[in-house]
Amino acid sequence: MTQFGFRAEEIDTSRPHPARIYDYLLGGKDHYEVDRRAGDELAAAAPEARIGLRANRAFLQRAVRYVVGSGVRQILDVGTGLPTSPNVHETAQEVAPDVRIAYVDNDPIVNAHAQAHANAPAGRSGAAGVVLADLRDPRAIVDHPDVRRVIDFGEPVALLLVAVVHFLTDADDPGRVVATLRDALPVGSFLVLSHATGDFADRGDAQAVYDKATATLNLRGHAAVERLFEGFELVEPGLAQVPFWRPDGPPPARSGEIGFYGGVGRKNG
Structure with a gap:
């Protein structure tokens, strides 16, 4: 179900891409010199x-x-980025081997790398797949035939929007985007979301790095991020800095400075 219907000229390696910067800073290998320079600038700024x-x-x-342990057996991961191992289907299938995952990203290079990672036993069996689509058009994601081959919207779904909504500008209307995806989900579904913040x-210097990238970084405060969970009931401990959301070990150094909020919400009606 992988989409390779893109032209070479659609692949932009002249500007850094957020997913490839992320990969570089995580110690991955799926990036270019322009991404490494941006990553070094980001690390210097923050x-x-x-x-x-x-x-x-x-x-x-x-x-x-958590969501797989709660019984969900299908995951829609939008803005997957480069799937650094352990990736979502590896993590989910350690809990329940029958979990199905649809990965969605708008970058052709990310799409190709994601397909290669998903082309494991899970991918070959049809339990994992990759779709080229853009979060700014959420209806197209929900209606995409290859998403529909993996995801049954009649059963609970875990929607992952992890470190992606902050690349939507206010003009993109993030609330509308998330609400459109939410409305496609049945009761019992979950939203997993994290978002960069300047709280x-x-x-400002970190944002400037992304001004040269293929997507700008749009920091939002706690109240604005929490509003994205409208229609979901946040599970404990609510919206928190990511190291403090149900930690399974000691928090890392400088946790109090980490500029990411994260939360999980359940759709109850």
Whole structure:
């Protein structure tokens, strides 16, 4: 179900891409020189950036284990980025081997790398798949035939929007985007969301790094991020800095400076 219907000229390696910057700072290998330069600039502007990205990744893994442990057997991961191992289907299938995952991203290079990672036994069996689509058009994601092949919207779904909504501008109307996806989900579904914030430190220099990238970084405060969970009931401990959302070990150094909120909400009606 992988989409390779893109032209070479659609692949932009002249500007850094958020997913490839993320991959570089996590120690991955799926990036280019332009991404490494941007990542180094980001680390200089926000010295705790690498710690924060690792903490965000750890939050994702804990949240996936939580929703799968709660009984959900299908995951829609929008803005998946480069699927650093352990990726979502590896984490989910450790809890329940029958979990199905649809990965969605709008970058052709990310799409190709995601397909390669998903082309494991899960991918070959049809339990994991990759779709090229854009979060700014949420209806197209829900209606995409390859999403529909993996996800049954008649059964509970875990929607992952992890470190992606902050790349939507206010003009993109993030509330509308999340609400459109929410309305496609049945009762018993979950939203897992994390979002960058400037609440704990001045992040103007970090934002400037993304001004040269394929997507800008749009920091939002606690109240604005919490509003994205409208229609969901936040599970304990609510919306928190990612190291403090149901930690399974001691928090990393400089946790109080980490500029990511994370939360999990359940759709109850």
